[in-house]
Amino acid sequence: MSSRKKQRVWKEHPFLTEKGIQLIKQYTPPRTAIGMGRFASYKEYGEKFWRVGYxxxxxxxxAVSMHDKLYTNEIEEQLEKDLEVFSDQVQQYVYVPLNRNRKGAVLSFAHSLGIIGFKNSRLLELINSYASKREIIKEWSPYINKYxxxxxxxxxxxxxxELNTYFAADAKIPSFVRHDCHTSICLLNLPETYTGAPSQVKAVEYLEKKIKEWDPSGHVIRRFYRLWSTPPRGLGNQERPGRDPLDDQ
Structure with a gap:
């Protein structure tokens, strides 16, 4: 039996992932701890309504009241409920298929900006336009984008x-066409996770050596490259119809 923890799945909220929840909890610490694992309600500067926890x-x-004092498990349960709604909002603006790691990274990014800031962000535009890895790194990396x-x-x-999570390998890579992966880690990860590191070059050399042993005629690798190099067709329009729910805000 595998000791790997099974990933939770929110079928009604497909953009919500464990990775996204953990990233948000890591960088949005709960506020106003009063001891014994409890948190008091609070107000942000200039706001008239009360908040609690995250x-x-x-x-x-x-609505949260000035008298509310919640335990850790209660504020975490409420955060998850909040993120179910928020993740559905984020999903409306992402037009391309993303794996779980990428959904988690994007959800965390959107959570820190707010839905209106995310909707108008340069990063979302890059992701939806299938921008290159280099372009996404330039926008997302705090060491390049000094903002x-x-x-x-x-x-x-x-x-x-978030950036490291976005480009981390995942077990499955979603695509517009059906793909049944035959390995525990999908090989469609390779293009996005390649950095040119010596260890990766060594890994490719190892794989090439094994392929040569399995396929001395080279037939398999030639067929692979022929399929790989075929121009895409019929992927359809990724734009989603309908009015933007934030246009009136």
Whole structure:
């Protein structure tokens, strides 16, 4: 039996992942701890309504009040409920298929900007246009895009972690055409995770050596490259119809 922890799946909220929840919890610490694992409600400067924990405005199906004091498990449960709604909003603006790691990274990025900021962000535009890895790194990396340094060390680390998560390998890579992966880690990860590191070059050499042993005639590798190099057809329009729900905000 595998000891690997099974990933939770939210079928009704497909953009929500464990990775996204953990990233948000890591970089959005709960506020106003009063000891014994409890958190008091609070107000942000200039706001008239109360929040609790990770910024939740609702709890137990009602608005947060000045008297609310919640335990850790309660604020975490409420955060998950908040993210179910928020992830559905984020999904409306992402027009390309993403794996779980990428969904988690994008959800964390959107959560830190707010849905309106995310909707108008340059990064979302790049992702939806299938921009190159280089372009996405230039926009997302806090060491290249100095704008992210204005948020201090926490923002810098958040952007760095999100970027690393976005380009991390995943077991499955979604695509517009059906793909049944025959390995535990999908080989469609290779183009996006290649950095040119010596260890990766060594890994490719190892794979090439094994392929040569299995296929001394070279027939398999030739067929692979022929299929790989075939221009894509019929992927359809990735634009989604309908009015933007934020146009009136």
């Amino acid at each position: 910024g939740s405005q609702q709890v137990f199906g009602r 992210w340094l204005s948020g201090g060390d926490l923002m810098r680390d958040r952007r760095r972690t």
